[in-house]
Amino acid sequence: MGTDQIGISSDVIRGYNDTMILFILSREPSYGYEISKQIRQLTDEKYIIKETTLYSAFTRMEKNGYVESYVAGADVTGSGKKRTYYRITDAGREYYNEKCKEWQLTKEVVEHFMPQGDLKEE
Amino acid sequence: MGTDQIGISSDVIRGYNDTMILFILSREPSYGYEISKQIRQLTDEKYIIKETTLYSAFTRMEKNGYVESYVAGADVTGSGKKRTYYRITDAGREYYNEKCKEWQLTKEVVEHFMPQGDLKEE
DNA sequence: ATATTTACTACGACAGACATAGTACGACAG
DNA sequence: CTGTCGTACTATGTCTGTCGTAGTAAATAT
Numbered sequence: 285m286g287t288d289q290i291g292i293s294s295d296v297i298r299g300y301n302d303t304m305i306l307f308i309l310s311r312e313p314s315y316g317y318e319i320s321k322q323i324r325q326l327t328d329e330k331y332i333i334k335e336t337t338l339y340s341a342f343t344r345m346e347k348n349g350y351v352e353s354y355v356a357g358a359d360v361t362g363s364g365k366k367r368t369y370y371r372i373t374d375a376g377r378e379y380y381n382e383k384c385k386e387w388q389l390t391k392e393v394v395e396h397f398m399p400q401g402d403l404k405e406e
Numbered sequence: 407m408g409t410d411q412i413g414i415s416s417d418v419i420r421g422y423n424d425t426m427i428l429f430i431l432s433r434e435p436s437y438g439y440e441i442s443k444q445i446r447q448l449t450d451e452k453y454i455i456k457e458t459t460l461y462s463a464f465t466r467m468e469k470n471g472y473v474e475s476y477v478a479g480a481d482v483t484g485s486g487k488k489r490t491y492y493r494i495t496d497a498g499r500e501y502y503n504e505k506c507k508e509w510q511l512t513k514e515v516v517e518h519f520m521p522q523g524d525l526k527e528e
Numbered sequence: 529a530t531a532t533t534t535a536c537t538a539c540g541a542c543a544g545a546c547a548t549a550g551t552a553c554g555a556c557a558g
Numbered sequence: 559c560t561g562t563c564g565t566a567c568t569a570t571g572t573c574t575g576t577c578g579t580a581g582t583a584a585a586t587a588t
Contacts, residue, residue, distance in 0.1 A: 298419070298420060300516055303516075303519060303520075304516070304519040307519040307520070308519075310525050326518045326519070327515050327518055330511065330514070330515055331515045377525040377526075380525055381524045381525060384520050384524070387516065387520065389452065390419070391513065392449075392452070393449045393452055393453045394419075394422055394425075394426070394509065396448045396449055397425060397426045397429040397430075397448070398425075398429070398506050398509065402503045402506070403432050403499040403502055403503060404499075
């Protein structure tokens with residue numbers, strides 16, 4: 285009833301780790317360590333994702349159907365080397381696109397509270 | 407040791423409610439209901455802060471020394487009507503300025519993962 | 529040989545956001 | 559004069575993404 289409010293949750297960035305990961309995966313399937321390196325490189329070391337954050341994002345996103353995992357191992361040296369790769373799904377792409385729109389809105393909102401220039405003391 | 411990493415926490419936006427409130431308070435001291443209305447208006451109803459979020463931000467920020475409260479009551483109708491006003495402190499201004507810088511960085515980082523255009527399905 | 533890098537998993541804690549509910553006063557309608 | 563609506567909060571508890579800490583184990587470098 286009434287005007288629909290546009291969906292700006294206040295925990296905006298929290299979920300943006302997922303968005304970053306999905307972006308990397310939209311190029312090609314990848315696995316934890318690789319993704320972490322790519323995030324570091326893409327941001328010129330400005331953002332370094334924590335391992336636990338990364339891996340918990342995987343399980344969450346797989347549960348939500350945004351990614352699919354598959355184990356590719358044993359093909360290199362014949363040993364039991366197991367890497368878990370993740371691949372983005374259509375739902376994941378959709379989610380990513382929504383998040384991008386949300387980000388535009390968020391930016392707009394937040395920047396209403398940030399005119400140029402510092403607040404001067406006194 | 408090594409290069410200092412610039413402080414991008416991943417819970418970035420969570421704390422931006424505080425920043426928005428501080429911006430409002432940088433204009434003039436105010437109280438809960440007023441601030442909530444101003445946030446609504448400034449953002450064209452795009453962002454409506456939840457009451458509990460707002461008031462818990464007050465107590466947190468007062469504990470952190472970013473705002474000071476004072477009760478101005480009984481002057482309106484003569485009854486025991488108490489309004490708690492908040493005023494920004496110097497520490498609050500400093501915090502706000504830092505948050506603005508952090509925001510610029512965050513924007514830069516996040517947008518590395520958002521080139522123009524949607525991800526197409528398939 | 530051993531230290532470092534790679535590649536994870538497990539567990540627990542924290543804190544901001546939010547849902548829900550309740551209090552209390554004033555104005556104004558029916 | 560009873561009820562609803564707007565104002566102005568307080569209290570309590572839950573949820574969840576993030577992060578600290580720690581441990582495992584194979585692969586590679588020194």
